[in-house]
Amino acid sequence: MIRVAVIGAAGRMGQTACQAVEAVDDMTLVARLDADDAIDADHLCGADVAVEFTIPAHTEANVHALLDAGVAPVVGTTGWDDAALERVREHACASGVNALIAPNFAISAVLVMEFARQAARYFTSAEVIEMHHPNKLDAPSGTAAQTAQLIAQARRDAGAAPMPDATQMDPDGCRGGMVAGVPVHAVRLAGLNAHEEVLFGNTGEQLVLRSDCFDRSSFMPGVLAAVRAVRNRPGLTHGLAPVLGLEH
């Protein structure tokens, strides 16, 4: 039986994660913590693993507190940069407590990232469009940022030429933001949940990869898989792909 704490338990993802943990036979929910609760042994109630869905400004501090408490974090909160990930990697290795941080736990989104990585070298142009509910705090989404980085790395590895773009005037930033040299566009629209399109273009052809997460339950199989896997994966695991056997 895996003893699980949920941090950010009052939030949209935290509530869904609590329900998912309570619905399976091999886990027991031992703690629901939110913004006013200390992350320490008293409040973690003997948890083995903590699922963390909070806010970008606080997630790193929460993760270090969990590692100090000997509880393996499974983190879905976004807003991580390379330096913060490296600090967690070092802390996890030094403490012997494993951690997993993934910008997206939905199978469709993880596969879009993997397929985008594979496709990138074959196309002249690539752009990412992420579309979310208007309550989202960060832009671009963690998933879009990771997708752009994977595309950029694959293009670098393939020695791809710069993408064609004749734009000379864009005072309002309508061409989107640039993540690792890949244009990323963020839509915030009432009625949406979490969606991403990756567009690849060549002369005369287009490939579109799209993930639609209509409901937060879509993230839960991945969260539960990460909870089951994290204690067997030394150090920091970044992304769900390796847990799904998509190592590259």
Ligand SMILES: NC(=O)C1=CN([C@@H]2O[C@H](COP(=O)(O)OP(=O)(O)OC[C@H]3O[C@@H](n4cnc5c(N)ncnc54)[C@H](O)[C@@H]3O)[C@@H](O)[C@H]2O)C=CC1
């Ligand atoms: N990796 C993935 O598959 C997914 C990641 N996300 C990410 O998860 C994060 C949370 O998203 P939502 O649940 O929609 O947000 P939300 O705003 O509904 O929930 C955040 C919760 O965290 C709590 N909180 C804030 N500071 C805290 C602290 N220091 N310690 C403990 N709790 C704290 C808030 O009170 C709130 O209950 C976002 O970064 C979002 O992008 C969302 C969906 C899927």
Ligand SMILES: O=C(O)C1=N[C@H](C(=O)O)C[C@H](O)C1
């Ligand atoms: O805030 C959300 O809702 C989501 N956040 C994650 C992200 O920023 O990539 C994952 C998913 O897109 C939902």
